[in-house]
Structure formats: C-alpha cells, structure tokens
Amino acid sequence: MTSDPTPVRPVEVDRTSPVPLYYQVATRLQELIESGEIGVGDRIENEVDLADRLGVSRPTTRRAIQYLVERGMLVRKRGVGTQVVHPKVRRPVELSSLYDDLIAGDQGPRTAVLSLAVVPADATVAAALNLVPGAEVTWIERLRYAGDEPLALMHNAIPLDVRDFKREELEVRGLYELLRRAGRVPRMATQVIGARNATLAEARMLGEKRGASLLTMTRTAWDDRGRALEYGSHLYRAARYSFELNLSAG
Amino acid sequence: MTSDPTPVRPVEVDRTSPVPLYYQVATRLQELIESGEIGVGDRIENEVDLADRLGVSRPTTRRAIQYLVERGMLVRKRGVGTQVVHPKVRRPVELSSLYDDLIAGDQGPRTAVLSLAVVPADATVAAALNLVPGAEVTWIERLRYAGDEPLALMHNAIPLDVRDFKREELEVRGLYELLRRAGRVPRMATQVIGARNATLAEARMLGEKRGASLLTMTRTAWDDRGRALEYGSHLYRAARYSFELNLSAG
DNA sequence: CACAAGACTTTGTCAGGACAAAGTATTGAC
C-alpha cells in the first residue's frame, strides 16, 4: 500500500520579488522537508498538480524539484513520482567546504603567518600552476591553531599577477577572502588527500612526536577562466583533523 | 579585443535515436572541447544561433550547455557569452569514483575475503546504519592487493535484508556489483577521511612496520529511498594510496 | 579626452502545450 502524496500546504509565490520563482518554490519545499512536514520516504505531489496549485508553470515546478534532486533531497522516478530521500541538503562536496580551512581563518582559529616571500617556483609548483619553471610566485607558510594547539602547517603558492599580499591582511582576513577581494574566485579545484609520518622538523612545529601520522592535502584551484589561482600543500595532525565528504550520484 | 566565438562545425542531431537531443548536443560539444577544436578561453557560439544551426530549440541547447556547465567545462555569463574553462570533464566527485575500490575488485587488483559472517552490530555500526544496537549485520573483512603487495584492509557491514552474500561471489564480483545485482544502488554517501599510525596487528597484515602512517576512510552509503546500504571502515597504506577529488563550485 | 546615456548582445526566467516512456493498477481471458 503506497501512502498518499503529502500535499504542500499554503504556498504562495511572490511575483514582485527579484528571487526567481523556481527558487522560491524550491526553498519552500526544502523548508517543508527539513522541518519534517514531509518525511523521508513520503512522496510529494506530482508536478502538474503542484504547478497548478502554486499558480506557476510546470517547467518552473520541474526546475525547483530538479534543484532539490541535484542536492540529494529528492529522487524522481518516471511513472511513480517524486520521493524524499534525505531530510538535509547533502551538498555534493563544495568548494566552500573544501576551503573551510581558509574561510575559518576569518573567524575562530588563529593562523600565524610564518613566512611570506616571492620566490621562484620549484618544479612541483610550476607544474601545478601551469607556469614556466623558475617563474616567481608568492610563497606563504602558515601555522593554523585550534585553541592553543597547533593543528596544521599550510604552504601556498600564488602566481604573482593574482595579488600583492601583506602579512597583516593575511593574518586577519585569510587567504580565501583576499583572493575574493582581488576578484579571483575559485571555480574548480583538484585535491589529493594522503598521509605520511611526520619528520622531526614537522613534528616539532606541530607539537607531535616524530613519526606521528599526518594527513596531507595538496590542492590546485582555478578561477572562472581556467587560470591557476592557488597551489596548496598542507599538513594536518591526523589525531586532530579529518576530512568529511558528502557525495551523491545522479 | 575579444576573439570571435568558435563556430561548432558539422553537427547534426539524430532524431530517430533514443538518445535525448540535449544529450547528443552536449556530447558533441564535449568532444569538440576535449579534442581541442574549441580551446580553453574560447567563447562558444551563443545559444540562439547554435540552436538555429543545429535545428533544435533553444531550451534544448540550453540544457546541453547547462550539462557541461555543471561538469565544470563551461562557464556562462549573462550579456557576455559562454566560455570554455576546462578541457576535461571535472566530475564533482562521483559515487563511482568513491567506489572505485569496490568496482576495481571486478577487474585488476585481487581481493581476498578474510572473513564473512553474520554478527550483531556494535554501537558504531548500528549508529551508522541506523539500526537498533545488537541487530545482526553481515560483516565482511577483506584484504585488497595491488600486484603482490597488500594495499588496503577493508571492513564492511551490510544490513541483513540487503542481500545474502557468498564468499566466492564476493571475491569474484566485488561488493558493489553484488549490491547492484540486488537492486540496491547507492545514491548518497558520507565519508570521513583521516589517518593514524598502524598497530602491530594492522602493520603485519598490510606488510608495513608498526607505526606506519595509514589512511582511514569510513563511509556510509544510502540507496534511493534513504535506506542504509553499507557501512565501511577501511585502512589504506598511505605510502601506496591517496584519494583524488575534483571539485567545482557553482 | 573623459564620461555618461543609450543601443546591442547574450544569457536568465517563465509560460503553455504536446507527445513519449516507464511504472503501477486494473481488467479480462483461460
């Protein structure tokens, strides 16, 4: 016995608002699902009826539903209907979460800039940023703290044309924010997560014992036009840090 | 001086094909970009003209372009046009790549099933799979090899109602394939990647020294209807394995 | 020459309609 689809109750769209209709509908649906009014496993009203009742066209309704399907909240099946599969938005791994270490620099955890200099790129950096070997880059070394304890040792290389960095700004605002202010917004990134044992020097900086397990993460980020923006090579204390990913398959 | 948009040359859509038109167009565009006929930074023809020339409607063309935008190959700007930002498809982290360790079991690397038994779920497993503590699950322990060398030690817990597993099948087909055959397709997953030093027992199984750095990955996967499908807790030799992710921000 | 107003280009949103395809439920024949 299949349960009847839950009708979406009082919903009105605001046609004077600059917010697109499909987005208004999607947001409303999302609220209903997150609040539990439409539970996991429930079917929602079919597109045609929903569109009618909201007073919008079917394409608009479809687009709203599609938006939530892509976010992993809903699943559609032809001939069957649209079902809630998850009450929370499961983002398909966002750059924002990827950059949380940088964003977070704006708020809580303290970040110390250990060094900031213009140096010639070594082979690895040059390859990652698609530069000619020996081209100059801004090289940043930072130590991130969580409370009093060191958490991560972060190295970044940024092409010279991206921006001129100042130490104080970097400590206060964080790398990500500075890039954004320069109008260079990351659009794409590849990252590799691995692990290895700490060297003596690394262990000392991070307050670990030699040989302690460290998480390694290297990342290259590109902007809108495919220009390399940033190369990062970071070390995290494995005992105090892990990466969390939410994935969805369409 | 902006360069003229590259016209997409001989393209025809096949209306007798069961492949959707928008997908045909997207595939054709993708080929042109991957082959380099349309280079990074080039603008492609505008939607309206493209649609005209292909003999399809603008919404269909838009959908094709949208598809490639979501994959990170193209970027659109209102009033400007659509530009190529990356010549290869950068998938936003797929479940398929997430499951490569399982899929790969079908082909190259050998996987030995160390144990396969029905046991009561411990607290961690029960919580991850959303079961009552003590409920029975199929518990699988496997050792993955790359060539002659051990690569990973994998533990999985699968709710009993999902499927009845046989050792031989598991060795030959891999877990993922067996789940798929049971009609339980993973749609969503959360995973946590961390690291720690190997215990003596783990080191022995993996052919490492005690204290060697290991990558840890725990994952819970859900199917279509939000039912927990699989919990996995895996250990990888950090010296021989790393996770690669491609991310895009919309 | 500098700068603002306007024209133009291009993508973004939205409507309404039509038919196809994939499930589900019902009906009918044996």
Place this chain on the structure above:
DNA sequence: GTCAATACTTTGTCCTGACAAAGTCTTGTG
C-alpha cells in the same frame, strides 16, 4: 486463481514564444 493485455499516472523530452537582466560597445555631450 494466474497471467497477460490494457488503462492510467507520473516524469522525461521537446517545441515556440516572450520578456528581463547583465554585460559590452557605441555614440554623443561637456
């Protein structure tokens, strides 16, 4: 009763048409 054919529901694809909004380029004014 069982099973296959049929009807029905629901999403998937595709079309035409229209206007809005955000850039870019041109033009004209001071």
